[in-house]
Amino acid sequence: LHVSIKTDDIARRSIVDPFVHKECSDESLMKMMEICVRCLSSEPNERPSVEDILWNLQFAAQVQNSWKRETSDHRDSPKSSSRET
Template sequence: MTGNGVNVVDVAIRRSSCSSESLRTMVEMCCRCLYEDPVDRPSMEDLLWNLQFAAQVQDDYHSSDASPISPLQPSGQLVIQ
């Protein structure tokens, strides 16, 4: 995951059991939120969908012992623990 912004993530998080796909999605969304032109920033709907995706990827990563996952379809509610 080098060269795609992950270097800004705290080392403790990178070394944790966080899935690389989940982390990559969160970093990408953070970077997109910082675009100078507001038109280029993600909508709240897009942001929430991607955060739901990252959470689902992380849940699947933990529940399947890092086995491959299938793509998530947008559905459900955002659950913050």
């Protein structure tokens, strides 16, 4: 599962709700899914610490916020407006 999440876009899309997939960047979704898979490991020593979980979720949130700003800036740019007309 961990390998398919990292390498297979179709596998990721089949796990994530389509609405969530449209609203989130692939990088932030992948980071969130990776940490979830690690939390579910049957081997306790392979599970992340609480600090590691928090760090990764904060990183995913930063990636998401950056992606939203870039997406918003792109939609608001004069070039994108002129292409739509």
